[in-house]
Structure formats: C-alpha cells, structure tokens
Amino acid sequence: MVVPPHEPGLKHAHFRTAGLPTLLLLPQLLILLFFFFIPSLRALAQAFLLADPFGATVHFVWFDNFTALFASESYRNSVWVTIWFTLGQNVVTIVVALILAFATDRVVRFQSAYKGVILLPYAIAPVIAGVMWAFLFNPAVGPIAFFIKSLGFAWDPNRNGSDAMLLVILAASWKHICYDYIFLVAGLLAVPKSLMEAAAVDGAGPVKRFFQIALPLLGPTLFFLATMNFVYGFFETFAIIDAVTHGGPAGATNILVYKVFQDGFVNLDLGSSAAQSVLLMSFALLLTLLQFKYVERKVNYSI
Amino acid sequence: MVERSPLLTIICHLLLIGGIVLVCMPLYFAFVAGSLTMQEVQQVPMPLLPGGHFLENLATAWSKVSFGRLLVNSLIVSVGITVGKVAISLLSAFAITYFRFRFRLLAFWLIFMSLMLPVEVRIVPTYESVANAALPIQWVVDGLNLSGLWEALTGYRVEISLEWNMLNTYQGLILPLIASASATFLFRQFFLTVPEELLEAARLDGASAMRFFWTILLPLSRSNIIALSIILFLYGWNQYLWPLLFTTDKDMATAVIGVKNLIPRSDTEPAWNVAMSGALLTMLPPVLVVLIMQRWFVRGLVDSSK
Secondary structure (H helix, E strand, O other): OOOOOOOOOOOOOOEOOOHHHHHHHHHHHHHHHHHHHHHHHHHHHHOOEEEOOOOOOEEEOOOHHHHHHHHOHHHHHHHHHHHHHHHHHHHHHHHHHHHHHHHHHHOOOOHHHHHHHHHHHHHOOHHHHHHHHHHHOOOOOOHHHHHHHHOOOOOOOOOOHHHHHHHHHHHHHHHHHHHHHHHHHHHHHOOOHHHHHHHHHOOOOHHHHHHHHHHHHOHHHHHHHHHHHHHHHHHHOHHHHHHHOOOOOOOOOOOHHHHHHHHHHHOOOHHHHHHHHHHHHHHHHHHHHHHHHHHOOOOOOOO | OOOOOHHHHHHHHHHHHHHHHHHHHHHHHHHHHHOOOHHHHOOOOOOOOOOOOHHHHHHHHHHHOOHHHHHHHHHHHHHHHHHHHHHHHHHHHHHHHHEOOOOHHHHHHHHHHOOOOOHHHHHHHHHHHHHOOOHHHHHHHHHOOHHHHHHHHHOOOOOOOOOOOOOOOHHHHHHHHHOOOHHHHHHHHHHHHOOHHHHHHHHHOOOOHHHHHHHHHHHHOHHHHHHHHHHHHHHHHOOOHHHHHHOOOHHHOOHHHHHHHHOOOOOOOOOHHHHHHHHHHHHHHHHHHHHHOHHHHHHHHHHOOO
C-alpha cells in the first residue's frame, strides 16, 4: 500500500471527492470575497489615488497620500495619542487583572461569585460602558466628578485633554480587565503545585512566590495578553471614544481608528482615510504575526 | 493553597471586594440615575439612593427611540451573526480538514488571511461594498465589455448597470460581520483532535461524507458550538460601528444605537435619567446570558482567542 504524502492539517482518514468540498467552502469564500478581499484591495487601491471632492476625476498619485499623512500635524498627534492611550490602557488592565487574579487564586469561599461579577463587563457594549463612565465623570452632573472637585482638583474632560485621556483609559480598561483576568486566573491555576510547595518549604512567603515563581511562568500569557490589549486598544475602542469624547477636546483622544472614520465619513477625504487604513492594516498584520510567532502553543489555555 | 495565612486571605477578600465595587459602581450609578427625575439627576451632588421613577424613564426611552423595534432588530442581527457564522464555519472547516482536493491549501490560506485584519481598519471600503454589493460584478461586466458584445451581436445598445444596495437591511448588518475566519479555525482545531477511527468506522458502515458530518461530527462539536455561540451573540448584540454606518433608517438601527441617540448632547436637555434606563435595558440580555451560562461563556472566551 502506498502511503500518501501527508498534507498539513488534513485528517489521515479523508475523502477524495472534489465537488463537495468546493460546495462546502463556497459560502465562506463568497462572503470573504465580497466583504473582506474586495474591501481590503479597494483600500489598498484608494490609498494610491487622489479624487477631487466631486469624484469626477481620479489620479494615480503614488505615495502622495502617505507623505501627506506623515507631514500632517494631526496624524502625528493621532499616533502619539494612540500610543499613550494603548499603553495606559494596557498597564491599568494588566495590573488590576493581575491583582484580582492573585487574590482569586488565594481565596476559597465565594470564589465563583467573585469571578461571576468581575466577568460582567465583557457582556456590556463598549458604547454603553463609555456612556456610564462619561456620566460618572460628567463635570456638570457626574457623582465622581463632584467628588474630585470637592477634593479641590479641577476636572473637565470637555476642555482639558489629559482629563479626557484619563477618562477614556479608565472606561476602556474597565471593559477589558475581565478578559485579562480570566486568562490570568487560568494561568495561575496551571502553575505546578510542587514548585510552590518547594518554595514554601524554603521559606518563601505567598507574595514572594507570586513574584518569583508564578509571574515568570505567566510570561507567555502576559505577552499574549499585552498583544490582545493592543489589538483591543487599537481597533475595538472606537465606540468608547465616540461615546465619551468624540476624539476631542482638540484631538486629545483622537486615536487612529477614530481618525480613519472621521476622515473617511465626516471629512470625506477618501485617499487619506484609505492610506491610514493601509497603515493600520500593516500594523494589525504585524501584531498577528508577532502573536503567532511567539505565543502559539506556549500559552497554557486550560481552565 | 500551600499554607494558611488568615491575614493574607482577608486582604485577598478585600481586594476582590474592591474589584467588585469597581465593576458595580458604574452600574449602580447608572441604575440610580435611571430611577430619578430629570430635576433630581441634575442636583449636585446627585442623590446616592435610587428613586422611584425607573419604569417611567424606561417608558420615555421606549417611546423616544422605539426601543421595542430596536430590541427586535438587535435580536435578529445577533442571532443571524451567530447562526450564520457557526454554519459557514462548520462547513468550511469540515471541507479543509476532511477532504483532499486540488485547491485545499489555497482555500486554507485564503481563509487564514482574513484572520489578520480586523473589520475596523477597512471601514470605508466595506461600507462601499455594502452600499452596492454588485459593484465587483459590474467591473466584470464592464471589463468583458458585455454590453459592447451585445451591441455587436444584436445591433441594440444596452447599458448594463447593476446595483445591490444592502444599506438598512438585515443582511447588510449581518454579512460583513461574519466575514472572518476565527470560527473556522476554532472548528478546524477541534476536528483535528477527533479520533481518526470514527471516520474509518463510519465508512465501513457505508456512511457518506455528509452523513458522517451530520450524525457524528456535528454532535461531537456540540459543546464547542454552544461556547462559540455565546461569544458571537455578545459580539453581535454589542456591535456599534457597523449599525451606526449602515442604518440611516431609524427603524433599522439596533438597541445599542438607540442608547447612543439618547445620550444628552450639549444642545439637548440633559435627560441622563432616560439615557441610563435605556442603557440598562439594552445591556440586560447579554448580561443575563453571561450570568446564566457562565461556564460556557468562559470556555468560549478562551477558545475563541486561540
């Protein structure tokens, strides 16, 4: 018997007809063609074109859209805003999630009740999370804004850029802590008990063990989560920005995804919007590759 | 736990209670605000205990943005996304793991590529695709010069112009959101772990490919399907950017967009009480799903990120 050369990702026992699999793949491939490949290619094409405002003439302009972008003050501002926003969101999310996961790992009573409540924000739409935080910190009616002011601090996210940034970081983190938390709880559960016991015999207390044993073992998980937090911060926080600040005041929270939307749908500058899309796509590609290269099979997912 | 350390346990409980306060505080204030009258909600400081006007505010929200219709839309869209994505993903994963055919690897890579680019980065061109999904076909028609061909053959001049506008339709809200391969990969990974003997045995019994799929593979995938469906339902229900762009008709919007329209702007009356009651109403279905099906939800969350 001839052993067929093994193809990756194919079952050893398989069928050899051609018509049926094509039929099975057709819905998936058609949807991808219409709503993934064609739009992506069009973004790529538009990035190199310049249309006059009435769409009557279109010129091929090579990299003009990109050079205009890099020269533009507002785009550079948007890049910095995105960096601060995603870094801030990442740090807040991971630190809070780590503290909560550590505590969850130590307690026995009420553990599942704690977990249940901490997971709740995942179910809540980003825009609704945004609305709730915008209300809490609303300078006119918000209870927390009132509290901040009664402590003697100035607070107005509608005027002050750093107040606005702080507010969207808080809202975005609140929504995402649960995601990191569930992976860290699973990761801590997977730390070998024997290691912990050996360290305890050597006199290491729980906090020391956490920092010297559990945390290094969680390294790949933390890397994975940092990547996912960046993906979240870059692409999924659109609704929070739109509900809380509209990218303002004066562009202080105008992250890149929001700017693509603004330039494409509000300012109708399609070439620039497409060039921004292409840059974001390359960045997304980079994040995905990074994730595949370093994270695949190193993260302990068991729960 | 390796050793007993009552002090640390108490500290841990306190930390977790802090976490719960952090999670619940915005929800609590949303509820308080949603139960006050508009005058009360504007008091500084705002009352810290709920008032008695929650249902009244809810009724206002309900009539202001026709929430009944919007909730039905949300349900149709999120169920449509869930069922559609699970169905096409199961079929395509079955095709690429259980069949050997010429373009298998090509199909695999085409699907794989779509994993890399989130929907948000191709907002504008996808909008154009949905505004006229027939445009690519039009290019083919123009490219092949079919109308010229027709003219040469019959002598009549015919303009072929195709239009398929999906704005303000359910398919326009659903289809672009199922154009990603994450679920296909989830099922592919699962199918690869299914024992080989099952297919061999089914074949000995004379089962066809589709019969094997229906009677063996599908029941085995049941728990994966449930876990993934929960994640997809939440994803569909909480969509914001798509419905915002694709629905210009108020009656085709989703509940989340309804909440957005209730947020007081600087030029409108500050009806935060109405906005908050609408927000609580809209978050209720997904929150209930997560609370009731917590175990499945956690599994889906972890699975779908692989």
